[in-house]
Amino acid sequence: MSISGIAGTALSGMRAQTTRISAIASNVANSSAPGHTRLNTNLTSAASGGVEAIVSPTASDVDLATELTDLIEAEQSYKANAVVFETGADMWEMLMSIKRD
Template structure:
């Protein structure tokens, strides 16, 4: 695996988590909206490496005059997405540092 491939995979992971955070933000913003159906994010691994995400309504039933958003679940999703984003950002930074090392070796 090349350094650029590793960095590309890390970028796709950060994009997936950004999409997941956006869906969580929508859920929190609409938690008190009657009839709102919580959005869920589905993650898919790509054959070439990396991941993709799709957001869809949960399809769960909503009570009349309420939504099906559980703020506790949204907080867990937020913490999980943040942790996974940080892990991908760390992998990306490692790749950038490796490029710097290779460039310094090439100059010497």
């Protein structure tokens, strides 16, 4: 995989986790609203590499403990993708400095 491919995959992961966190925020904000159905985020492999987030309503009620657990998981996943992205950027910078010399 190329350095730009690594960065692209990590970026898609960060975008997917951002979408997931938005769905969690909506669930928490509307947990006591009558008629609100929980939003669930499914992560799928993208054809071009990386991951896509698909948000869909479910028939279940919002459980704040589940939402908190999902939020922690999304945060850790976002951080892991950010580290991969930064490592790819560092590799790209090193490659460019070698090329200039």
